[in-house]
């Protein structure tokens with residue numbers, strides 16, 4: 382089974398679960414109304430009977446039953462109106478007992494207008510992202526657990542502001558970015574030494590963005606490049622590069638920490654370029670300074686990275702301070 386077939390099956394399974402879950406909700410709502418509003422249950426019963434009667438009449442006795450037909454139709458309408466008032470009168474929304482769809486476009490069938498619905502694609506990407514994230518050390522960090530108290534409030538003479546002020550700005554930028562995230566969002570480049578919270582804030586963004594229903598893949602550049610290379614030159618059916626290219630948000634951690642192999646810059650360029658040409662955002666983190674990146678990668682890579690919003694991380698290694 383190819384990777385895409387595997388994710389397709391997972392997506393179809395998820396759709397089935399959605400339909401089952403929505404049906405179960407509707408059934409329990411219906412039970413609830415019938416118990417609390419016995420009149421509603423009664424009306425529903427009569428409505429079913431008169432509807433059957435109506436159909437019989439229409440099929441058998443076309444000419445002589447116009448009056449009866451009209452009466453039945455009117456009584457049907459009256460019952461429907463009364464049911465509606467019972468529902469809304471008891472404080473329920475008018476559509477409380479209507480079919481529930483998680484995806485209104487395809488009504489959770491997976492296809493609409495003879496085409497696969499966008500939600501299937503999304504479910505497949507989520508499945509791919511889940512699998513990739515499960516093998517990376519993705520312990521989701523949150524904005525709440527980010528502590529600005531670790532950063533000095535003293536003015537840094539070289540910068541003219543305190544590290545805490547700079548980090549507070551970075552924090553607020555990331556939080557707003559996550560809250561307002563869409564696939565049209567810009568990219569972010571986070572630069573600064575280890576242990577200053579780049580990974581933490583990226584994962585906090587991932588956490589928020591995943592909750593909004595987007596597919597996010599987080600991975601360290603050295604590991605991802607190793608995976609892609611293995612698949613590129615082997616006969617593997619995994620398609621890491623494909624998933625990395627298509628997910629809604631890609632977070633590349635630790636750019637510059639990968640081994641200096643001749644093939645890596647071009648693989649990296651392929652990946653970055655594919656996402657930029659699709660207009661999909663990335664967050665790229667690096668411990669390297671601008672000069673190091675410039676000497677290491679071709680213009681075409683670093684110039685793209687520096688067109689992003691650049692956040693400078695400053696301070697002392699939080700992890701080292703914690704150990705002390």
Ligand SMILES: [Zn+2]
Pocket residue numbers: 484485486487488489490491492498499500501
């Ligand atoms: Zn759909």
